[in-house]
Amino acid sequence: MTAIKNVLAICGSLRQASLNAQLLQATEKVLDNRAQVSWANIADLPHYNGDLDGDDKPLPVTQLVAQINGADALIIATPEYNYGVPGTLKNALDWASRPAFKSCLAHKPVLLMSASPSPVGGVRAQGQLKQILGGTLSHLCPVPEFALGGAATKFENGVLVDSETQKKLERLIGDFLAWLE
Ligand SMILES: Cc1cc2nc3c(=O)[nH]c(=O)nc-3n(C[C@H](O)[C@H](O)[C@H](O)COP(=O)(O)O)c2cc1C
Structure with a gap:
């Protein structure tokens, strides 16, 4: 029997x-x-500032790092802002990425997804994320991009109602869990 994963x-x-929270x-x-799923709080992180990144880090940073350390894997769902990664997410990854190459993100398995009302589904933000997470030595789940286009039409009252997307998500998660084994 396989152990339950902390995600x-x-x-x-x-x-x-x-929409990305709804996808998550x-x-x-x-x-x-x-899997046991917990949710990261990245809203309260200050802007990254090396002067704050000493032994006595801001509490939201130590909490995020502890959450990442305690997880077997991360699932990141993101919108695309102006063809790129939202600053809030980049800021969280910058905080979590220190010390370089030895951080809580190093060798951490990560599954990426994105959602957007646009037809391309935020896939360009995922491209940038792949590059960023390459820099943190994270391990990206090797699957084709899960980029949910037209996302505003796929949920009703916060619930995924599009059966095609549901099937694709089930396949993706099956592949992800198999990869984690
Ligand atoms: C500042 C800003 C920039 C955006 N740029 C893009 C973009 O480049 N590509 C895209 O598909 N959607 C873009 N959008 C639309 C977002 O995909 C849309 O607002 C989406 O619902 C945001 O994700 P969320 O629902 O998870 O908050 C942008 C939205 C904002 C606020």
Whole structure:
């Protein structure tokens, strides 16, 4: 019997009605009893500042690092802002990335996804994330990009209602869990 995995969900959007948060919630349901999911809080992180990155780090930073350390894997769902990674998410990854190459992100398995009302589904932000997470020596789950286009039409009252997307998500999570073994 395989051990239950601890998965940390990180949403690149802080918006209450975030489509990416809804996608992560749908993912949590698909994971069901195969993983324990916790959610990272990246909203309270200060802007990265090397002067604050000493022995006495801001509490939201130590909390995020502890969450990442305690997770077997991360699932990051992000919007694309102006063809790139939202600053809030980049800031969180910058905090978590220190010390370079030996941080909590080094060798951490990561699954990426994105959602956008646009047809391309935020895939360009994922391209940037791959490069960033290459710099942190994280291990990216080797799957084709899961980029949910037209996302605003796929949820109703926060629940994924598009059966095609549901099937694709189930396949993705199956592949992800198999890869984690
Ligand atoms: C500053 C800003 C820039 C955006 N740039 C893009 C973009 O480049 N590509 C895209 O697909 N959507 C873009 N959008 C639209 C977002 O994809 C859309 O607002 C999405 O719902 C945000 O994700 P969320 O629902 O998880 O908050 C942008 C939105 C904002 C606020």
